[in-house]
Every structure is written in C-alpha cells, then in structure tokens.
Amino acid sequence: MLRIVKPKTKRAKRELEKRAPKLEENSKKLLLLHGTKTTASIKQVLSDFYHLRKEGGKAIKYTKKNDAIRPFEGGGETSLEFLSQKTDCSLFAFGSHSKKRPNNLVFGRMFDHHVYDMMEVGIEDFKSIETLGGGRKAAPQAGSKPCFAFVGEKFESDPKFRHFKELIVDFMRGEVVETINLQGLDRVFLCVAVGDKVIFKHCAIRFKKSGTKVPRVELIEAGPCMNMVLRRNREPSTDLRKEAMRLAPKTSKKKVKNVSTDSLAGKVGRMYVPAQEVGDMALTKMKGLKRERRAEAAAKASSLRNKSESGGGDVTMGEAENEFAGSPNKKLKSKGT
Amino acid sequence: MASEMEIETLPGAGGEHELDLGNLLVAHYRDPVTLSNGTAMSEAERDVEYVEQGRNLVQVLVDRLFNMPSTVDKTGRLVTLPKPSFQLPREKPLPKPRPMTKWEAFAQTKGIKKRKRSKLEFDEGKEEWRRRHGYKRVNDENDIPIIEAKAGDEPGEDPFLKLRESKKERVAKQDKNQLENLKRAAKQGGKGALPSTLQLAATSLAVTGGKQPGQKLSKNDLGDAAGLASTATASIGKFDKKLPGEKPAKKLGKHRKFLPVVDGQGKEKELITNVMKKVLAENDFSGLDVNKAVRAHNVEESGKPSKKVGGKKRAEGAFKKGGSRKGMAPSGKSGKKSSFGGKSGGKAGGKERKSSKR
Numbered sequence: 001m002l003r004i005v006k007p008k009t010k011r012a013k014r015e016l017e018k019r020a021p022k023l024e025e026n027s028k029k030l031l032l033l034h035g036t037k038t039t040a041s042i043k044q045v046l047s048d049f050y051h052l053r054k055e056g057g058k059a060i061k062y063t064k065k066n067d068a069i070r071p072f073e074g075g076g077e078t079s080l081e082f083l084s085q086k087t088d089c090s091l092f093a094f095g096s097h098s099k100k101r102p103n104n105l106v107f108g109r110m111f112d113h114h115v116y117d118m119m120e121v122g123i124e125d126f127k128s129i130e131t132l133g134g135g136r137k138a139a140p141q142a143g144s145k146p147c148f149a150f151v152g153e154k155f156e157s158d159p160k161f162r163h164f165k166e167l168i169v170d171f172m173r174g175e176v177v178e179t180i181n182l183q184g185l186d187r188v189f190l191c192v193a194v195g196d197k198v199i200f201k202h203c204a205i206r207f208k209k210s211g212t213k214v215p216r217v218e219l220i221e222a223g224p225c226m227n228m229v230l231r232r233n234r235e236p237s238t239d240l241r242k243e244a245m246r247l248a249p250k251t252s253k254k255k256v257k258n259v260s261t262d263s264l265a266g267k268v269g270r271m272y273v274p275a276q277e278v279g280d281m282a283l284t285k286m287k288g289l290k291r292e293r294r295a296e297a298a299a300k301a302s303s304l305r306n307k308s309e310s311g312g313g314d315v316t317m318g319e320a321e322n323e324f325a326g327s328p329n330k331k332l333k334s335k336g337t
Numbered sequence: 338m339a340s341e342m343e344i345e346t347l348p349g350a351g352g353e354h355e356l357d358l359g360n361l362l363v364a365h366y367r368d369p370v371t372l373s374n375g376t377a378m379s380e381a382e383r384d385v386e387y388v389e390q391g392r393n394l395v396q397v398l399v400d401r402l403f404n405m406p407s408t409v410d411k412t413g414r415l416v417t418l419p420k421p422s423f424q425l426p427r428e429k430p431l432p433k434p435r436p437m438t439k440w441e442a443f444a445q446t447k448g449i450k451k452r453k454r455s456k457l458e459f460d461e462g463k464e465e466w467r468r469r470h471g472y473k474r475v476n477d478e479n480d481i482p483i484i485e486a487k488a489g490d491e492p493g494e495d496p497f498l499k500l501r502e503s504k505k506e507r508v509a510k511q512d513k514n515q516l517e518n519l520k521r522a523a524k525q526g527g528k529g530a531l532p533s534t535l536q537l538a539a540t541s542l543a544v545t546g547g548k549q550p551g552q553k554l555s556k557n558d559l560g561d562a563a564g565l566a567s568t569a570t571a572s573i574g575k576f577d578k579k580l581p582g583e584k585p586a587k588k589l590g591k592h593r594k595f596l597p598v599v600d601g602q603g604k605e606k607e608l609i610t611n612v613m614k615k616v617l618a619e620n621d622f623s624g625l626d627v628n629k630a631v632r633a634h635n636v637e638e639s640g641k642p643s644k645k646v647g648g649k650k651r652a653e654g655a656f657k658k659g660g661s662r663k664g665m666a667p668s669g670k671s672g673k674k675s676s677f678g679g680k681s682g683g684k685a686g687g688k689e690r691k692s693s694k695r
Contacts, residue, residue, distance in 0.1 A: 020533030
C-alpha cells in the first residue's frame with residue numbers, strides 16, 4: 001500500500017518548494033565540515049570561508065568532527081551526501097589534518113546531492129581576516145558581488161589549475177545578477193599560479209581619483225590570504241558533466257499588459273483609476289457658507305438695496321432664500337459628474 | 338567555455354587576457370614577467386608583486402565596466418551586465434514536466450479542452466453572487482435548511498446524511514484517483530516526476546506493527562494484535578503466563594478438529610450416511626416437478642427473462658421440496674440442515690444451471 005505524504009505545515013511546504021529543482025536555480029549554498037583532526041589554521045580557514053559566504057544563509061558551518069567523511073575514498077561520501085541532502089547545500093569544504101596531508105582542505109561540488117567533483121589543497125602561509133584586519137577601513141560589504149582575477153599560464157594549460165579556477169568561481173561568485181552598482185565593486189579574489197601552488201588572496205578594492213571617468217584601482221589585502229598547494233582532484237565523468245551542464249530551455253517572456261516604452265519618457269504604464277466620488281468628499285466647512293449666515297447676508301444686502309431703491313423688499317428676500325435652498329454639496333456633485 | 342570568453346590584448350602587461358563580465362572575471366594567461374625572470378625577491382616583495390599583478394587586471398575590468406552604458410540611481414551608477422559566459426554546472430537536474438493524469442490523457446485523445454470558468458456564480462436561492470468553490474460557495478449543501486420530500490423517498494432515511502455521505506464518497510474517489518495518478522507518474526518518471534511537495538510512502542498494516550501516522554489504533558485492532566501475539570508461540574499460547582486482567586485472545590481463527598478415536602454416539606455413522614446421501618441425491622429426481630423445471634429450463638435457454646420479476650429465481654424455485662430459499666443456495670453448504678429432498682433439489686438445480694449454460 002502506498003499513500004501520499006504531504007507536508008503538515010505551510011512552512012514545511014514552502015521549504016520543500018525552495019529545495020525543488022528549478023529552471024533558474026538558487027545560488028549555491030556552502031557546507032563547511034571538519035574532519036577528525038584539524039589544526040587551528042584549518043579551522044580558521046573554514047570559519048573565514050563561512051564569514052565570506054554567510055550572508056543570506058548561503059553557508060552552513062558544522063563544527064562536529066566527522067570520522068565517516070573521507071571524500072576521496074570509496075564509501076566515504078555517504079555521510080557527505082546525507083549532509084548535503086539535509087542542508088540543501090551543493091558546495092562543500094572539508095578541512096582535515098594528517099601527517100601525510102597536513103592542513104588539508106577539500107573543495108567539492110554536488111549535483112543532485114551526489115558528489116560531482118572535488119579538489120584537495122594544502123593550506124600554507126595562511127593569513128586570516130582577523131590578522132589582516134579585513135582591510136578594516138575599506139572592508140568589503142558583506143554579500144557584495146566579487147570580482148575574480150586569475151594570473152598565470154597554468155590556468156589555461158594545466159587541467160588541474162583549470163579545475164581549480166572553475167571551483168573557485170563557483171564557490172565565491174554568489175548570485176548571478178543582471179545589473180551591478182559600480183560603487184559596489186569592492187572585492188576581488190586574486191589567484192596567481194606559481195609552481196604547483198596557487199597564491200590565493202582576497203582583496204578589497206578602493207577607487208582613487210584619476211582625473212578621468214574611470215577611477216584608479218587600488219587593492220588592499222583583506223584576508224583570507226593563503227597559498228594553496230594543489231593535491232588530488234577528481235573531475236566529473238563526461239556523462240555527469242553533460243547532465244549538469246544542461247541549459248534551461250529559453251522561455252519566451254510573457255507579455256506584460258498595460259506597459260509600453262516611450263522614446264522620451266522611457267517606461268510608460270497605464271493604470272486603472274476608479275471613478276472619483278467628488279460629491280461625497282468631506283470638505284472643510286466655512287462659517288460664512290452656513291445657511292443662516294447666507295440668509296442674513298442676503299437680507300442685509302436686500303435691505304440696503306431697499307433703502308436705496310425703497311420698496312419690494314419682501315419679494316427679493318423670498319427669491320434670495322430660494323436661491324440658496326439647494327445644498328452646496330448637491331451643487332458640487334453636479335459639477336463633479 | 339574559455340573560447341566563448343572575450344579575448345583582448347592587455348596593453349600594460351603584454352599578452353592576452355580574458356574577460357567574463359557576467360561573472361566579473363578577468364584572467365591573464367601569462368606568467369608575470371617580473372616573477373619569472375629569476376631575479377631574487379624577498380617574500381614581502383613577491384607578495385607586493387602579486388597584488389600589483391591583480392591590480393592591473395582589476396583595472397582592466399573596471400575600465401570596461403565604467404565605460405559601459407549606465408543608469409544613474411540614488412546609490413550610484415548601475416551597469417547592466419551581460420550573461421556569464423563561463424558556464425558552471427547546475428546543482429540539481431532540470432525539473433521534469435509533470436506527467437499527465439489519466440483524465441488529461443483521455444481529454445487529449447478526445448480533444449476535450451479546458452474551459453475557463455468564472456470564479457463567481459449566481460446563487461438563485463440566495464439571490465447573490467457567490468464563489469463557485471470553497472467557503473460560502475454557491476448552492477452549499479451545508480447551508481440547506483430544508484429538503485423537500487420526494488415521492489420516491491424511503492421513510493426513515495435522513496436526506497442530510499445522504500448528502501454528507503455522497504460528498505464523502507466523492508472526496509474519497511478523488512483521493513483515490515490522485516493516488517493512482519501519482520503512482521503512475523512515479524512509475525513512469527521516477528522520483529523527480531512527482532510534485533516537489535508530495536511523496537509516496539509505504540504504509541504498514543496495523544497488526545504487523547509500524548506506526549501509521551494520523552491514524553490511531555482502535556481498541557479492536559489492539560485486541561486483535563494482542564490475540565495474535567499471544568498465540569504466536571509453539572504451544573499456541575497454551576502454556577504462557579497470563580498477565581493480570583488479560584483477556585483470552587480474540588479471533589483465534591479456525592483450527593483443525595480431530596474426531597474422537599473411540600466414539601459411542603454414532604458420530605462416525607452420521608458422517609458416512611451424509612456422504613452416502615450426497616451420492617444418492619445426484620440421481621434422485623423424486624422431488625422434482627418436471628413440468629416446472631422444463632419451463633424454467635426453456636426460459637433460460639431462450640435467454641429471455643420471464644416477464645415476472647426474478648424469473649431466474651422462480652426457475653430455481655421450481656423444485657417442490659426446495660422449501661426455503663436457503664435450501665436452494667447453489668453452494669449447497671446449507672443443504673446439510675435441510676431435508677433430504679431439499680438437498681436433492683439444490684443439487685439438481687445446480688446441474689440444471691450448468692446444462693443451461695452449455
């Protein structure tokens with residue numbers, strides 16, 4: 001017997017919808033994990049990466065030791081895949097330390113909660129955000145879109161370095177945006193290939209006056225900065241790669257009603273304005289417009305006229321009354337409609 | 338990927354570089370001359386040189402971005418970026434289209450199209466516009482205060498209950514259809530074919546254990562389960578210690594019964610005579626009204642039901658000594674209770690039917 005299992009709360013339903021495969025995907029989330037043995041520097045590396053990505057809940061750091069995770073060994077991925085499923089993360093960084101591979105950091109990606117590819121690097125000469133002061137004065141804004149700069153011939157020729165480049169871009173790029181505020185360009189990930197290492201630096205960008213439209217750029221090391229020795233890596237199989245690189249079919253944009261573009265005004269929208277009921281509008285009432293006052297004023301005027309012309313006062317008075325009999329509201333209404 | 342990127346010559350550093358404005362990525366695929374020409378440099382000097390290399394690249398990127406058409410905003414200048422050319426893998430496979438339900442498939446073959454219906458409908462009784470479905474809907478069955486009696490109504494039947502039950506039935510049917518459709522979808526397209534918020538899970542029976550969420554075990558179910566458990570021993574629970582207040586197991590089921598080896602009450606004789614009677618009754622037509630049987634037979638042969646209601650039953654009742662209907666039951670099980678004649682009738686009737694089918 002099978003039965004339908006539905007989420008019991010709206011919240012759970014929303015969560016499931018968030019996690020469902022989409023044509024336009026959410027930006028990837030990063031999961032940071034510790035191995036059985038770690039050093040202070042590898043812990044700091046993990047927490048610095050967490051700091052870089054935590055904006056908008058795009059990073060999750062677990063501090064528990066994981067003895068079941070051995071990414072490059074057969075069967076050592078089960079726990080990793082479970083955690084990826086649980087947290088809905090498709091990127092992971094696993095820090096560990098051993099005699100054979102000191103200060104080891106494994107970067108990896110997931111596709112459909114299965115390991116897609118991985119790269120192992122050794123961390124050397126690590127300078128944390130804290131020691132560098134985060135470029136304190138010009139500290140990059142949390143969650144801002146970073147730039148990437150890759151220097152070195154190996155990033156083109158060596159497949160391992162190419163792989164590294166792809167991973168770093170995927171790990172750090174954050175959300176794909178259509179527009180960017182030029183003032184918001186405030187950080188760059190700089191990678192220089194030297195020998196078998198990559199010099200990895202996270203720098204803050206500062207704009208200086210140059211006298212032209214384009215400012216002069218200055219870089220200040222903001223941390224984390226480190227040298228990464230490339231160790232083992234595992235690239236995705238061609239089949240998996242093909243599957244993961246599949247592009248979403250292009251959707252024709254739905255026609256937006258009542259919006260048009262004008263060469264002069266730009267975007268022009270037509271909107272519905274309900275009929276204005278001017279007649280029922282509450283207006284400030286002036287004393288001078290009260291009926292008694294009006295009548296009085298009219299009487300006065302007529303009496304003055306009587307004095308000057310003498311006679312026929314009653315009749316004019318009656319006429320004046322009739323004239324003002326209609327309420328001011330009614331008059332306004334007829335005007336409004 | 339790399340080939341899709343823009344390639345330009347970098348004036349300052351010499352050599353080419355790549356730009357991917359969508360990812361704000363700039364790459365220079367030449368080892369820096371200052372670093373590779375072998376001049377001795379201290380660590381600090383090297384570090385400065387790396388940053389300088391990066392600065393040059395970022396300057397190129399900034400040059401391009403600041404020269405792009407921009408719109409002015411309160412917070413600064415906004416630049417529209419092109420799509421990233423450096424393609425990265427997806428994190429999840431592309432969503433699968435929802436498989437068609439049985440009705441949708443049928444409607445497609447028949448060319449039935451969905452008509453758009455307004456959300457509101459005019460309620461004749463209430464004389465106002467109401468929603469078609471849901472709360473405060475048009476012609477809501479729950480709001481009917483009086484149901485007029487019809488000529489065909491059975492006395493003692495609650496028409497309101499009938500309405501409620503029919504609604505329940507419709508809902509149950511819809512649930513069943515939904516489950517069937519989901520099952521079919523899962524079979525065709527795997528896990529990804531189901532809606533993201535739904536899952537199919539196996540349910541377990543109450544007796545075999547395993548919690549069924551949302552459904553409490555009834556007292557009877559518990560009793561049954563306890564009864565089964567208490568008899569699940571080698572001695573069928575005979576030598577087990579009973580708990581204080583434990584009732585004897587319910588629904589023990591039918592077990593084999595053995596006849597006594599030595600029997601003084603003629604039980605064995607009775608059994609044998611029963612068998613004998615059964616055999617003799619096959620050829621005994623003494624209790625048969627032949628005319629009636631022939632008539633019944635003819636009716637069945639022609640395939641026309643007799644004008645009177647229950648012609649077939651009448652045909653069965655053609656046996657004089659059939660007595661009650663029970664005796665006529667085709668299974669013949671209850672024949673044990675009835676008289677010898679009745680029994681023969683039952684058998685004969687069975688035969689009659691068989692022959693008529695041929």
